[in-house]
Amino acid sequence: MSHRPPKSEREQWQQTLAPKCIDPRFIADNVLCLLPEMNDRLAATRVSAAIVRARLTDRITIRYQPDGSRALYAKAYYDGDFGHLVYRWQRYLWENGFGSGSMVQVPEPLGYVAQERMLLMRAASGLPVSDLILAGSLEQAKRLMRVSALWLAKFHKVPVPDLPVESPCERMEILKTSALLAKVAAACPERTSQLIDLVHQWKELSLISNFSPKLVTMHGQFRPAHVFVQREAVVAIDLDKLTFSDPSKDVARFAHSMTKSCMEVGGDLSRVAVLAEEFISAYDAHAPGHLANLRYYMSLYSLKQLGKVWKNKKSDDTDKAAFGQMHLAGFQKWAQASSRVTSAA
Numbered sequence: 001m002s003h004r005p006p007k008s009e010r011e012q013w014q015q016t017l018a019p020k021c022i023d024p025r026f027i028a029d030n031v032l033c034l035l036p037e038m039n040d041r042l043a044a045t046r047v048s049a050a051i052v053r054a055r056l057t058d059r060i061t062i063r064y065q066p067d068g069s070r071a072l073y074a075k076a077y078y079d080g081d082f083g084h085l086v087y088r089w090q091r092y093l094w095e096n097g098f099g100s101g102s103m104v105q106v107p108e109p110l111g112y113v114a115q116e117r118m119l120l121m122r123a124a125s126g127l128p129v130s131d132l133i134l135a136g137s138l139e140q141a142k143r144l145m146r147v148s149a150l151w152l153a154k155f156h157k158v159p160v161p162d163l164p165v166e167s168p169c170e171r172m173e174i175l176k177t178s179a180l181l182a183k184v185a186a187a188c189p190e191r192t193s194q195l196i197d198l199v200h201q202w203k204e205l206s207l208i209s210n211f212s213p214k215l216v217t218m219h220g221q222f223r224p225a226h227v228f229v230q231r232e233a234v235v236a237i238d239l240d241k242l243t244f245s246d247p248s249k250d251v252a253r254f255a256h257s258m259t260k261s262c263m264e265v266g267g268d269l270s271r272v273a274v275l276a277e278e279f280i281s282a283y284d285a286h287a288p289g290h291l292a293n294l295r296y297y298m299s300l301y302s303l304k305q306l307g308k309v310w311k312n313k314k315s316d317d318t319d320k321a322a323f324g325q326m327h328l329a330g331f332q333k334w335a336q337a338s339s340r341v342t343s344a345a
Contacts, residue, residue, distance in 0.1 A: 022049035071123040080117035126230025145279040153286030156216040168246035223257035252297035302330040
């Protein structure tokens with residue numbers, strides 16, 4: 001989308017569409033009819049429906065659970081052209097190595113309802129990696145890292161058509177982080193000197209990391225909560241932020257997201273550090289030469305999270321100090337790391 005529609009328009013769109021999407025007649029005419037297994041029992045099938053995500057954005061997510069069948073998800077888009085484009089991307093992936101029977105998959109796209117600008121798909125099978133990595137044996141968790149890395153490496157090699165190109169410099173993240181740090185400095189003048197020092201380190205790292213990588217199909221939201229594993233199959237969801245960009249971004253986002261989530265639930269950070277190294281090393285083995293800018297992105301995400309912690313006035317002082325120190329240590333580790341990818345994880 002070229003721009004986000006005004007808040008009032010998004011509110012009106014959601015208020016109109018949300019009740020319609022869960023109406024039984026709508027479900028029968030637009031959802032069940034897409035399921036071949038339901039052809040002989042459409043009238044007798046009961047379906048529970050719920051809006052699972054309807055924050056004030058340009059998208060709504062609905063979950064449908066037919067009796068006796070796997071759940072379905074629908075994503076409705078304010079911008080119908082973009083919604084149909086996402087459907088085409090997902091259909092392309094399903095038909096080019098990421099469909100049924102493959103060990104790397106995307107959710108099966110069932111159809112696109114043009115009038116409601118709605119993509120319908122089957123739910124991903126299995127459990128999210130985010131629910132699995134903090135429990136069980138370390139070896140089992142390492143295996144999850146390896147299969148997640150394999151999925152991403154294979155995904156990065158698929159030439160999905162009509163993708164927008166996103167600059168490898170992550171311009172918007174830089175602007176957002178700079179604005180955030182400026183707000184921290186204004187609210188906490190005692191941190192100004194330290195912030196200036198961190199920005200100088202970040203600048204030096206950006207100059208060192210100024211590589212021009214081979215651009216790839218980037219997922220854009222690749223994190224443990226979006227990767228599902230069942231036996232040997234791996235499915236990644238949320239495919240509506242695909243771009244053509246630097247593969248290091250996806251790898252850094254996954255590794256950083258693990259650390260951030262672990263902090264929030266009070267998990268074992270030393271375990272997550274080992275798992276992050278396993279993920280990065282496995283990806284590097286499958287896609288050598290893709291991670292030239294990994295240090296830059298890992299430092300960027302750590303600095304951004306550090307700024308959020310320092311800016312948050314609602315958090316407990318003890319938690320703020322602990323989380324701030326952890327993100328600061330993460331920034332320093334990556335900013336000062338050697339150029340070798342796997343040794344710095």
